[in-house]
Amino acid sequence: MSIASNVEIIQNKMKEAALSAGRKPQEVTLVAVTKTVGVKEAQEVYAAGVHNLGENRVQVFLDKYAEMGDVPRWHLIGHLQTNKVKYIVGKVELIHSVDTLHLAEEISKKALSLGVCQKILMQFNISGEESKSGATADEAKRLLEAVSSLKGVSVQGLMTMAPIGVGTDENRRIFAALRALSEKIDGEKFAGVSMQHLSMGMSGDFEDAIKEGATLVRVGTALFK
Numbered sequence: 218m219s220i221a222s223n224v225e226i227i228q229n230k231m232k233e234a235a236l237s238a239g240r241k242p243q244e245v246t247l248v249a250v251t252k253t254v255g256v257k258e259a260q261e262v263y264a265a266g267v268h269n270l271g272e273n274r275v276q277v278f279l280d281k282y283a284e285m286g287d288v289p290r291w292h293l294i295g296h297l298q299t300n301k302v303k304y305i306v307g308k309v310e311l312i313h314s315v316d317t318l319h320l321a322e323e324i325s326k327k328a329l330s331l332g333v334c335q336k337i338l339m340q341f342n343i344s345g346e347e348s349k350s351g352a353t354a355d356e357a358k359r360l361l362e363a364v365s366s367l368k369g370v371s372v373q374g375l376m377t378m379a380p381i382g383v384g385t386d387e388n389r390r391i392f393a394a395l396r397a398l399s400e401k402i403d404g405e406k407f408a409g410v411s412m413q414h415l416s417m418g419m420s421g422d423f424e425d426a427i428k429e430g431a432t433l434v435r436v437g438t439a440l441f442k
């Protein structure tokens with residue numbers, strides 16, 4: 218299958234999932250995860266109309282950024298070490314994987330030094346899987362309150378990952394829990410914190426995620442197979 222036809226298939230499934238949940242298809246944005254492919258495929262998916270690209274590792278992002286620049290909207294979706302923050306702030310549209318106050322502070326510091334405000338999402342580990350990064354729901358209120366005081370970051374929503382292969386019911390339970398958490402945080406009206414985005418859903422579960430309110434789905438394998 219060509220990348221362009223995979224894009225069409227995924228976008229149709231996204232649309233159907235949104236409509237089946239009474240949502241507007243344009244509320245959901247496809248982020249093509251290009252971490253396993255090269256610049257050529259990334260350019261192909263962009264040409265097929267997917268203008269948001271996601272990378273999970275800083276070096277792999279930088280390699281593509283060197284060739285493609287700011288033309289795609291870049292998303293950093295993987296675990297981020299504080300010592301790598303300096304390489305990406307101001308270059309990526311959105312960092313999905315902020316899970317500690319310390320990391321948010323480092324991002325804010327770098328952003329302020331560049332005179333920019335970096336958009337971020339806070340990542341939560343809803344499933345409780347030990348291998349997954351993410352803050353726990355119990356610490357959400359304190360964490361968001363602290364992050365809201367940082368001038369160099371703007372919190373735009375939440376991100377999570379469901380475990381692989383747990384099935385629709387469990388996926389939806391996890392995604393619904395992230396949505397409920399975002400509604401709770403929204404109710405706190407923290408300054409500089411908006412809950413406009415829910416980044417959830419990958420190749421195996423993006424339809425479940427859209428039915429539970431995802432606004433950003435991160436799809437790799439299904440686009441580049």
Ligand SMILES: *Cc1c(COP(=O)(O)O)cnc(C)c1O
Pocket residue numbers: 250252273294295378418419420421435436437438439
């Ligand atoms: C790799 C990755 C994805 C995409 O996963 P696929 O199953 O290939 O669609 C989404 N989110 C994160 C954080 C990833 O690392």
